[in-house]
Amino acid sequence: MQYELRTQVIEPRRKTFTNLTERYGDRPATRYEEGSVDIQATANFHYRPLWDPSHEIYDPEYSALRLTDPYSFVDPRQFYYAPYVTARAHLHEAFAQTLAYLENRDLVERLPQGWKDLVAQAVIPLRHYESGGQLIGAYGCRFGYGTTITQCLSYASFDRVGNAQLLSRLGISLDGGSDGVLVSAKQAWMEDADLQPLRKFVELLLVEDDWAAQHVGLDLADQLLYGLLYTHLDETALLGGAGAYSLVAQHLSGWFTDNRRWVDALYAAWGRDPEHGAANKAELSALVARLLPGALEGALGVARIADRCLDAGAVAFVETRARALAAAFAPEES
Amino acid sequence: MAAPRKLSMKQRYAALTRDLDWDLSYVDEDKAYPYTSFEGIKIHDWSKWEDPFRLTIDAYMKYQAEKDKRLYAVLDSFAQGQGHLQLTDPSYLNAMKLFLQGVTPLEYQAHRNFAYLARFLNGPGPRFAALCQSQDELRHAQTEIHTLSNYNKYYQGMHSWQHQHDRVWYLSVPKSYFDDAVTAGPFEFLIAIGFSFEYLLTNLLFVPFMSGASFNGDLPTMTFGFSAQSDESRHMTLGLEAIKFMLEQDPDNVPIVQAWIDKWFWRGYRLLALVSQMLDYMLPRKVMSWKEAFELYFEEQMLGGLFPDLAYYGIKPPRHVEHAIAEKEILSHQVYWTLYQFSFAAGFTTTVPSEDAQKWLAEQYPQTFERLYKPLWDKASAVVDDGGRYFYQGLPQLCQVCQVPMLFTEPGDPTTICQRHTEFEGERYDFCSDGCQWIFEREPEKYVQAWLPVHQIYQGNCGGPTVPDVLAWYKLQPGDNGEIAGNVEQTAWEAWHATSSAEEQAPAPVAGN
Numbered sequence: 001m002q003y004e005l006r007t008q009v010i011e012p013r014r015k016t017f018t019n020l021t022e023r024y025g026d027r028p029a030t031r032y033e034e035g036s037v038d039i040q041a042t043a044n045f046h047y048r049p050l051w052d053p054s055h056e057i058y059d060p061e062y063s064a065l066r067l068t069d070p071y072s073f074v075d076p077r078q079f080y081y082a083p084y085v086t087a088r089a090h091l092h093e094a095f096a097q098t099l100a101y102l103e104n105r106d107l108v109e110r111l112p113q114g115w116k117d118l119v120a121q122a123v124i125p126l127r128h129y130e131s132g133g134q135l136i137g138a139y140g141c142r143f144g145y146g147t148t149i150t151q152c153l154s155y156a157s158f159d160r161v162g163n164a165q166l167l168s169r170l171g172i173s174l175d176g177g178s179d180g181v182l183v184s185a186k187q188a189w190m191e192d193a194d195l196q197p198l199r200k201f202v203e204l205l206l207v208e209d210d211w212a213a214q215h216v217g218l219d220l221a222d223q224l225l226y227g228l229l230y231t232h233l234d235e236t237a238l239l240g241g242a243g244a245y246s247l248v249a250q251h252l253s254g255w256f257t258d259n260r261r262w263v264d265a266l267y268a269a270w271g272r273d274p275e276h277g278a279a280n281k282a283e284l285s286a287l288v289a290r291l292l293p294g295a296l297e298g299a300l301g302v303a304r305i306a307d308r309c310l311d312a313g314a315v316a317f318v319e320t321r322a323r324a325l326a327a328a329f330a331p332e333e334s
Numbered sequence: 335m336a337a338p339r340k341l342s343m344k345q346r347y348a349a350l351t352r353d354l355d356w357d358l359s360y361v362d363e364d365k366a367y368p369y370t371s372f373e374g375i376k377i378h379d380w381s382k383w384e385d386p387f388r389l390t391i392d393a394y395m396k397y398q399a400e401k402d403k404r405l406y407a408v409l410d411s412f413a414q415g416q417g418h419l420q421l422t423d424p425s426y427l428n429a430m431k432l433f434l435q436g437v438t439p440l441e442y443q444a445h446r447n448f449a450y451l452a453r454f455l456n457g458p459g460p461r462f463a464a465l466c467q468s469q470d471e472l473r474h475a476q477t478e479i480h481t482l483s484n485y486n487k488y489y490q491g492m493h494s495w496q497h498q499h500d501r502v503w504y505l506s507v508p509k510s511y512f513d514d515a516v517t518a519g520p521f522e523f524l525i526a527i528g529f530s531f532e533y534l535l536t537n538l539l540f541v542p543f544m545s546g547a548s549f550n551g552d553l554p555t556m557t558f559g560f561s562a563q564s565d566e567s568r569h570m571t572l573g574l575e576a577i578k579f580m581l582e583q584d585p586d587n588v589p590i591v592q593a594w595i596d597k598w599f600w601r602g603y604r605l606l607a608l609v610s611q612m613l614d615y616m617l618p619r620k621v622m623s624w625k626e627a628f629e630l631y632f633e634e635q636m637l638g639g640l641f642p643d644l645a646y647y648g649i650k651p652p653r654h655v656e657h658a659i660a661e662k663e664i665l666s667h668q669v670y671w672t673l674y675q676f677s678f679a680a681g682f683t684t685t686v687p688s689e690d691a692q693k694w695l696a697e698q699y700p701q702t703f704e705r706l707y708k709p710l711w712d713k714a715s716a717v718v719d720d721g722g723r724y725f726y727q728g729l730p731q732l733c734q735v736c737q738v739p740m741l742f743t744e745p746g747d748p749t750t751i752c753q754r755h756t757e758f759e760g761e762r763y764d765f766c767s768d769g770c771q772w773i774f775e776r777e778p779e780k781y782v783q784a785w786l787p788v789h790q791i792y793q794g795n796c797g798g799p800t801v802p803d804v805l806a807w808y809k810l811q812p813g814d815n816g817e818i819a820g821n822v823e824q825t826a827w828e829a830w831h832a833t834s835s836a837e838e839q840a841p842a843p844v845a846g847n
Contacts, residue, residue, distance in 0.1 A: 012488055014487055014493060017483075017495070018493045019496065031476075031483075034480065035480060038497075039442055039479075040442070041443070041496070041499070041500050042500070044501060044509075044785045044790075045513055045785070046514065046783060046785050047780050047784070048517060049516075050518060050780070051372065051519055058446075081398075081472055081476050082399075082402040082473075082476075086399040086402070086403070088391070089395040093396070130354070131355060134465070135453050135461075138450075138452040138453040139449075139453045141445075141446065141452075142446055142453060147442075150446065154449060154469065157452070157465060158465060158469055161351075161465070162395075164354050165350045168349055168350050168353075169350075172346070172349065178339050179349050190357075190359075199360065203358050203360040203361045204360060204361060206366050207365050207366055
């Protein structure tokens, strides 16, 4: 049974804003579309930046990677602010529950020593890596072209602070509520020979002019590091009696899977662009060829620490993954 | 379980935020943060920045998700229940048209440029605060769009807001204002937007719109306003911390900051000219007069409250503030009278104020309304009575800096138009006021770049040589512009209300043109 409410019916004059009707035809638009598509100004800028008079305020020439229509890329997650914060509220709540569970049962404390060492020496220092990712996302948010792209970069930047805080909480927990592990992890980030290649890679990325180069470089390092720490070692943890590690890792690998959705969609949009597609592919290949060695060197350092702690085939994993990345982005045969 | 010296809340917050930063050693700090030296501001110790609020990401996400859930529930139920029929009058939406066309794009620009600060300020504390504000500003842009989206389905003037923001003559006032701020360096932006816009003038900009909404039956906008309030208070504390931080770091910063306050006060004040007429003329049910708002939110709270505190640092009230004070009796009347004559080319509608409205204006402005402005409306009414409508034939001259038409009068003489001009590199530039001329003369190389809509129309860059060409280029549709009386919105409104009071439940007719 259903009951029928009588309501006043008024035929709307239009279904959505004109720009969306022009793009997608006369259909209702989603909130994602209304809040994202064509939002950034594209014309009639009044002044040029005092700090960069060679560019307009928003300028596709801030990157070598271009889209004829920037809105040919849309976020597959359809994240505008409200669903974004809702999704991340769930992520952080779930992580807090995991951490509370681990703390209540002393499970972090009871991790096998090799795993404790891994967390303290290889995982927790990466909160600084995440913090570098924060800056890279913020840079892309300012200098990217088109709201659908810059919005993803903005959320990604904020996510990096979030991830850094997840790792920091784990570090605080590992030290029984104090910051001893964070302090030693920071010292390792600054001084440990095996972490210097990664730190150097991140610092050099920060001074790349092209926001897309920064973004691609970070993604290469992400694919190696997240693959290693939160997928490869997750399986090792389950086999090696370190279930607590897996419980933590699921939140970071879950984030990484979510983040990949828009990153891969952007690669696809760059590649299929009717005007710039070929040039974009060539540029991406060149970027990967130039940046992958640094990302690899950085990830190998982390893998060496992991192998010292656990002998988990980490170096071999990273090398294999890097070869796969190099192949995926190799220039097309002409 | 080992429990050595647990972190205090403050230590824990620092560990989760600014301790994530590290001193770069593979690249020079100057290369990684290249934009914090050219403005002349000296920062000796970035760690002295006091975090204006302490929010970790998990707390931020939780609060914001809960607020958005409540806001969108209101929007959905308003849409489902045809809540727009509860407005005092459809002409109220002129205020919201101006808001969507003029203010929402500024929220978006703030989002992008706070990301610039989130990347380029040297200290991790201010970078994180800026990143939070960048997120919030995106929230505001999007929640405003979603709040007004439902009105767009039934009313005119909102369908092409972003296209119009980049093109239409009166919208170059807000656009050039924010373009000016984002093209400045990071410290000037902090003073321009963080301090002047978000602190000094925020109550004059936002409160009139949100209170107007609550007085006129616009529940969604009022809900949006409440929902944005806690974000805005974080932004205000950031603005205040930013100015204190700069002033405390080095005495040499004081004159630089003072000049920015002088510039951005006047720049913001001229932008508020649009708000003044909205308060006094566009709202069917009045909230307060511009004069009253200016006295309360600016003279009392800022000149009386804030500036005495800033005097400790050697900061004086803004240059030209006496002109703003003197204009409070005349500003809104001059602006609306101009918009009345040019609304054929605008994304909103205007009309002669009703008898009741004129009575209210006379009470609010006993010194000026009946003597100076009522005679103008009497003349306009006479034209209407003869079956006509007075529109100005031609295009207004715009001020080179604020881009408002040259409608303001000489200080102390409300009947003589104020005109200032300066020669620069052989060209003559015109200004509406001493304030705008002073701003130009500090940075002429910047302001000669301005995209002045009227010049652009004359140069043929706006769709064609005739008025209909330009209006088509603006994407104006019938009913967006011109006179309120007899407009399609009014006709539709009457039809909807006639239907809702009738017994029959047949669908109401769609208003045609």
